[in-house]
Amino acid sequence: MSANEMAENRIGQPAKMRAQSERPSETREHWYLEPEGTLRARVSNLKFWYGDGTQAIDDVSMPLVDKQVTALIGPSGCGKSTFLRCFNRMHDLYQGVKYSGSIKLLPEDENLIDLDPNIVRMRVGMVFQKPNPFPKSIYENVIAGLKIRGISKRGVLDEIVETSLRQAALWDEVKDRLDQPALSMSGGQQQRLCIARALAVQPEILLLDEPTSALDPIATAKIEDLINQLSGKVTVLIVTHNMQQAARISNYTSYMYLGKLIEYNETDSLFTRPMCQRTEDYITGRFG
Numbered sequence: 001m002s003a004n005e006m007a008e009n010r011i012g013q014p015a016k017m018r019a020q021s022e023r024p025s026e027t028r029e030h031w032y033l034e035p036e037g038t039l040r041a042r043v044s045n046l047k048f049w050y051g052d053g054t055q056a057i058d059d060v061s062m063p064l065v066d067k068q069v070t071a072l073i074g075p076s077g078c079g080k081s082t083f084l085r086c087f088n089r090m091h092d093l094y095q096g097v098k099y100s101g102s103i104k105l106l107p108e109d110e111n112l113i114d115l116d117p118n119i120v121r122m123r124v125g126m127v128f129q130k131p132n133p134f135p136k137s138i139y140e141n142v143i144a145g146l147k148i149r150g151i152s153k154r155g156v157l158d159e160i161v162e163t164s165l166r167q168a169a170l171w172d173e174v175k176d177r178l179d180q181p182a183l184s185m186s187g188g189q190q191q192r193l194c195i196a197r198a199l200a201v202q203p204e205i206l207l208l209d210e211p212t213s214a215l216d217p218i219a220t221a222k223i224e225d226l227i228n229q230l231s232g233k234v235t236v237l238i239v240t241h242n243m244q245q246a247a248r249i250s251n252y253t254s255y256m257y258l259g260k261l262i263e264y265n266e267t268d269s270l271f272t273r274p275m276c277q278r279t280e281d282y283i284t285g286r287f288g
């Protein structure tokens, strides 16, 4: 049976599907969807080694759809965070790391791996597990990246602060206390501030590394709402341990295992009609 026939059997959308498995399609060892939407990046045959020689990413290829949310899921140690951090060349802060393959930004067709890491970090924003606002005012936090880029006109800054805080669903809570210390906010508010700070510089891609893992359920729900609002506006790549969260907030999901990409699919398809046995085992809790 061809991969497309298989897709027809299982998904009923054969026209949209194109299997790109390196192994015979019958075994369904790997599967990825070639999405119809405009791409913001394409990862091809990416491999990554830490300085001690550990290979954490093994020949991963996948698209990143423009202005959509893509979730990375998989068991602990499968390489989700390592993969995410390749996108802003975070690893280059350490000695001896090695990449092969490419992460091409589109439509520019520039390989992130060949660019100056400092330039990459100006273009690709990141929010970490634990909120990390600067010990400055709320306003100063949002404009931090803008100042580095030489934007200093008060009117322009005011406008960007409001837009970014609105995008991060924080404006109504802080508009009357923008000069207050960011560290006086709750953990959930601090994390939304970090998202506002990242959005203020209009990143080409926004990376979120388990952004709710340090938050309570109410703060988590607010961040999930805000990520849902970003869908259609910003290209987001998010690592999450929580499969329900991936299902709630993402348009596309990648399932990784042992540094490899097992399945990349539309989120609804991956969670309801996975194409690979290993994905099914993971999402049904039989494995991991």
Ligand SMILES: Nc1ncnc2c1ncn2[C@@H]1O[C@H](COP(=O)(O)OP(=O)(O)OP(=O)(O)O)[C@@H](O)[C@H]1O
Pocket: 050, 051, 052, 054, 055, 056, 074, 075, 076, 077, 078, 079, 080, 081, 082, 083, 241
């Ligand atoms: N600094 C490092 N040096 C060497 N190996 C590392 C380093 N950081 C991570 N690794 C290894 O790389 C592999 C992938 O780790 P990574 O943290 O990316 O996985 P993960 O899927 O994000 O895990 P988790 O869900 O637990 O955060 C693991 O085998 C890990 O031990």
